[in-house]
Amino acid sequence: MKFKQYKVLKIHPADNVLVALQDLNKDEMIGFDNKNFQLVEPVAAKHKIFIHDMQEGEAIKMYGVTVGKIVVEKVSAGQRMTIDNTKHAAEPYKIRNMQYVWQPPDTLKFQNRTFDGYH
Numbered sequence: 001m002k003f004k005q006y007k008v009l010k011i012h013p014a015d016n017v018l019v020a021l022q023d024l025n026k027d028e029m030i031g032f033d034n035k036n037f038q039l040v041e042p043v044a045a046k047h048k049i050f051i052h053d054m055q056e057g058e059a060i061k062m063y064g065v066t067v068g069k070i071v072v073e074k075v076s077a078g079q080r081m082t083i084d085n086t087k088h089a090a091e092p093y094k095i096r097n098m099q100y101v102w103q104p105p106d107t108l109k110f111q112n113r114t115f116d117g118y119h
Contacts (some may be wrong), residue, residue: 006021007021007024007030008021008024008032008049008060009021010032010033010051011015011062011064012063013064013065014061014062014064015051015061015062015064016050016051016052016054016060016061017031017047017048017049017050017051017060017061017081018030018032018049018051018061018092019045019046019047019048019049020043020044020045020046020048020049021045021051021062022041023042023043023044024042024043024044024049025039026039026040026041026042030049030078032051033051035052035072037051037052037078038078039076039078040076040078040079041079041080043080047048047057047080047081048062048080048081049054049078049079049080049081050075050076050077050078050080051077052077053074053075053077054070054074054075055070055073055074056067056070056071056072056073056074057070059089060081060089060093061084064065064117065090065091066079066089066090066091067088067089067090068081068086068087068088068089069086069087070085070086071085071086071087072084072085079102082112111113
């Protein structure tokens with residue numbers, strides 16, 4: 001059985017970037033989700049590629065959550081995500097609604113005990 005070799009991966013349906021699964025060349029055509037776009041620069045394996053044109057301030061989604069924001073005027077589909085065209089950003093999160101107050105343990109049962117060792 002022969003398996004199809006994929007070039008890119010979309011991790012979560014809400015993502016607007018793809019992950020390169022292999023080194024990709026400038027001007028290479030990438031087809032994904034019935035859309036085609038041309039790479040504007042070489043993209044090394046494991047790097048991220050924008051799926052569509054994005055404007056300054058637009059949120060970058062990966063793993064289904066915001067991981068950054070566009071900081072340049074515009075990025076194009078097929079452009080590599082870099083530290084020059086993005087800024088880290090994250091969505092707020094809550095683990096659970098609770099207030100935790102630390103209570104010191106009761107040490108009275110150890111009050112007159114000794115320890116034969118080093119402090």
